[in-house]
Amino acid sequence: MKEHAHSPAQALFRRLFVINALVFAAGTLVLALSPATVSSPVLLAEIPVLAIGLALILAANALLVRASLAPLTALTSLMQRVDLLHNRDRLREDGNGDLASVVTTFNQMLDRLEEERASASAHALAAQEAERGRIARELHDEIGQSLTVALLGLKRTRDRAPAELTAELEHTQEAIRASLDEVRQVARRLRPGVLEDLGLHSALTALATDLSQTGSVHVTRSLASVPPLAADVELVLYRIAQESLTNVARHSGATTAALTLAVVEDGEVVLRVTDDGRGGVREHGAGIRGMHERALLIGARLGIHSPPGGGTRITLTVPGTAKEPTA
Incomplete structure (x- = not known):
């Protein structure tokens, strides 16, 4: 398992070593076969030739190394923008050379994280729905019933009350009736019985x-x-x-x-x-x-x-x- 974990790094090291070796071997071959020679000490006329050769070697090496490390740039960009709420943002696994296994492992990690987040969210939302249902039942069965009893008691009191108290008792009745309606509405929002029934x-x-x-x-x-x-x-x-x-x-x-x-x-x-x-x-x-x-x-x-x-x-x-x- 440990060897497998280090294999992408070893493969990348081999790739960069081979690239640099090829570039320098090619430069050496060109110098060996070309008519250009270098004196000791170096003459002023030979310095531009050496500078041009070095620049060409460095440019070729930079282009090849950059192409090899391009998947790391894409991987870094994905790391910065990844959002588990917006799923299925993945890197292509083909065409990435020795870094393909790194890309594959990262994509698999995102898959696991999304699955774990979805599972955790499902449990949390299920618990939330259960709690909403419990509160809705308590509102309906306890507070709703208590308000109903109070409303009926006020009606009996109003029927026996003196005329000067009738208007005030009716106002109190309307306030309790409005509260009862609000409790029922809150209970319906918490527990959509109409969804289950109709x-x-x-x-x-x-x-x-x-x-x-x-x-x-x-x-x-x-x-x-x-x-x-x-x-x-x-x-x-x-x-x-x-x-x-x-x-x-x-x-x-x-x-x-x-x-x-x-x-x-x-x-x-x-x-x-x-x-x-x-x-x-x-x-x-x-x-x-x-x-x-x-x-x-x-x-x-x-x-x-x-x-x-x-x-x-x-x-x-x-x-x-x-x-x-x-x-």
């Missing part, structure tokens, strides 16, 4: 409707029928649509937005959210990185186009292989 189309429709009903952003939707998708794929589509629409409402300053779902060539499913807001979305924000991680889990591509002042377009492209397996 499917992706209904869940996306509910997202667009909920945002439109807030009055801040009018959302149009165009949702095509899609082939059956795996449960994790549907969840990623839903969560990215949810995060995108939430960002539209909170940060974009938009008045209109559009949610589309379509099937394109090769069976790819494309989810797109666009708005007419201020644009200039930061690619490295926590929300955007979270969407990239979710897309990576299902092998999808996430594209973000957000020029300053030109609105934002978020596109998620799911490969056609992400369909629900058939029995």
